[in-house]
Amino acid sequence: MTETPRFLSDPFDDDKLKEECGIFGITGVAEAANFVALGLHALQHRGQEAGGIVSYDPEAGFQSARRFGYVRDNFTKASLMETLPGALSIGHVRYSTSGSKGNTAIRDVQPLFAEFAMGGCAIAHNGNLTNAEQLKAELIERGSIFQSSSDTECIIHLMARSIQSNIPERIKDALRRVEGAFSLVAMTRSKLIGVRDPRGVRPLMLAKIGDGYALASETCAFDIIGAEFMREIEPGEMVIITPDGIESFYPFEKTQSRFCIFEHVYFSRPDSVISGRSVYETRRQIGMELAREAPVDADLVCPVPDSGTPAAIGFSQESGIPYAMGIIRNSYMGRTFIEPTEHIRNMGVRLKLNVNRAIIKDKRVILVDDSVVRGTTSRKIKEMILDAGAKEVHFRIASPPTMWPCFYGVDTPAREQLLASTMSEEEMRVHLGVASLKFVSLDGLYRACGEDNGRNVLDPQYCDACFSGEYPVRPSDMIERGFQMRKSA
Numbered sequence: 001m002t003e004t005p006r007f008l009s010d011p012f013d014d015d016k017l018k019e020e021c022g023i024f025g026i027t028g029v030a031e032a033a034n035f036v037a038l039g040l041h042a043l044q045h046r047g048q049e050a051g052g053i054v055s056y057d058p059e060a061g062f063q064s065a066r067r068f069g070y071v072r073d074n075f076t077k078a079s080l081m082e083t084l085p086g087a088l089s090i091g092h093v094r095y096s097t098s099g100s101k102g103n104t105a106i107r108d109v110q111p112l113f114a115e116f117a118m119g120g121c122a123i124a125h126n127g128n129l130t131n132a133e134q135l136k137a138e139l140i141e142r143g144s145i146f147q148s149s150s151d152t153e154c155i156i157h158l159m160a161r162s163i164q165s166n167i168p169e170r171i172k173d174a175l176r177r178v179e180g181a182f183s184l185v186a187m188t189r190s191k192l193i194g195v196r197d198p199r200g201v202r203p204l205m206l207a208k209i210g211d212g213y214a215l216a217s218e219t220c221a222f223d224i225i226g227a228e229f230m231r232e233i234e235p236g237e238m239v240i241i242t243p244d245g246i247e248s249f250y251p252f253e254k255t256q257s258r259f260c261i262f263e264h265v266y267f268s269r270p271d272s273v274i275s276g277r278s279v280y281e282t283r284r285q286i287g288m289e290l291a292r293e294a295p296v297d298a299d300l301v302c303p304v305p306d307s308g309t310p311a312a313i314g315f316s317q318e319s320g321i322p323y324a325m326g327i328i329r330n331s332y333m334g335r336t337f338i339e340p341t342e343h344i345r346n347m348g349v350r351l352k353l354n355v356n357r358a359i360i361k362d363k364r365v366i367l368v369d370d371s372v373v374r375g376t377t378s379r380k381i382k383e384m385i386l387d388a389g390a391k392e393v394h395f396r397i398a399s400p401p402t403m404w405p406c407f408y409g410v411d412t413p414a415r416e417q418l419l420a421s422t423m424s425e426e427e428m429r430v431h432l433g434v435a436s437l438k439f440v441s442l443d444g445l446y447r448a449c450g451e452d453n454g455r456n457v458l459d460p461q462y463c464d465a466c467f468s469g470e471y472p473v474r475p476s477d478m479i480e481r482g483f484q485m486r487k488s489a
């Protein structure tokens, strides 16, 4: 048996809100897999553990490559890309939220592929199925042989058991049985398929490129290949794309959509557009809301890079306090770093972030970050800033306190490890050792996302469960394992 590789997260990266997955698909272009590689590269922020590409060519049939690590290190070699011919291809970058975690099992890396009587089908999934464990137990009982430990594989086995005569109908059948969050891109020999769960928790976008079409988690993946954004796939919608055009279906019962509000706060790239709004602009607006809700007298507004930057710009613009790059990020820092020796770790290596001493000294500094999860980042940064001679440190956070885990495609630490679930705001301030600490209100966040009247308490416009504890889809596997829902929820 091979031993799990010993990797250590960056000290600023310990077990916090991990991102999710990125999916991309394209049809009607020569060397489609090369476009997929580019699209996945643009979506790399959504998952850095592993990536995979499947392509179809009438002569070569289905071909696939799945690798651990970054897209740029794997899917740029001509020798590999030549093995993925054809005009139809899909791909996935993964941050695992089910099954084996981390770089451990290549069989869990997507796209997953299955051969049915009517032909092959590959599937790439962003999201997490909340009833996968129950489904898996039931499917195994009835004879299914699972190849991976991923929740996504349930979809394949449900498809295998469907009595429908074609793959899109089998996908519909399977998806009517699963619960939770799923944005999918799938492909058969001739079709590119995209589906979003009825609440549309995860994003999925459609674009035109030449005579072909592309699907992607975010619009930034279209910009990189020069594809023209057309529209979002709607919550509960399934599109089937062939050389003849796009067909659209609504296979699920209609329900209120609940897009993940954290996509606006953190997950999506600032150059992506969601619901017609620039993600950068939304984040800048959150910063402006924060400056109005929690003003403070200070000399500088500094972002915790990179994720805090747009909100810090907004805070500075609204408050009139100058913006400065008080913390510098090392761009060559990957997500993980080979474990340094105990000795080096104890020296407090600053792998990713460092203070810009010259501008911090003797200043009262407002630090703006997008979120506090375990508080590791905030604590370390505050120490660094005070070490560098700052007079005062104030934290302003561009999301409400993260108090509940996500079960819809983001790997959050357990509830007890979320700082805000065990401490009040004042206790957190003391724990972090800062002069003041304020989070944007939930209503303020909704306003920044374009909801002028704030959050509709009776029927919220977004999923905000990690802040409110109100889960739009019952996390039944987790409840089975003992997870306690909020009492009034």
Ligand SMILES: O=P(O)(O)OC[C@H]1O[C@H](OP(=O)(O)OP(=O)(O)O)[C@H](O)[C@@H]1O
Pocket: 012, 013, 014, 015, 016, 017, 266, 304, 305, 306, 307, 308, 369, 370, 371, 372, 373, 374, 375, 376, 377, 378
């Ligand atoms: O309270 P904590 O547990 O420290 O987690 C919160 C931090 O984690 C994320 O940043 P991260 O460093 O993961 O990535 P980023 O570079 O994308 O901001 C987030 O942007 C916060 O800065």
Ligand SMILES: NC(=O)CC[C@H](N)C(=O)O
Pocket: 019, 020, 021, 094, 095, 096, 097, 098, 099, 108, 110, 125, 126, 127, 128, 129, 150, 151, 152, 409, 410
């Ligand atoms: N983060 C995700 O979207 C993960 C997709 C899928 N649940 C997996 O674990 O591979």
Ligand code: SF4
Pocket: 201, 260, 261, 262, 263, 405, 406, 407, 408, 409, 410, 463, 464, 465, 466, 467
């Ligand atoms: S729980 Fe939070 S991170 Fe998860 S889908 Fe809902 S808003 Fe997004």
Ligand SMILES: [Mg+2]
Pocket: 304, 305, 306, 307, 308, 369, 370
């Ligand atoms: Mg950050």
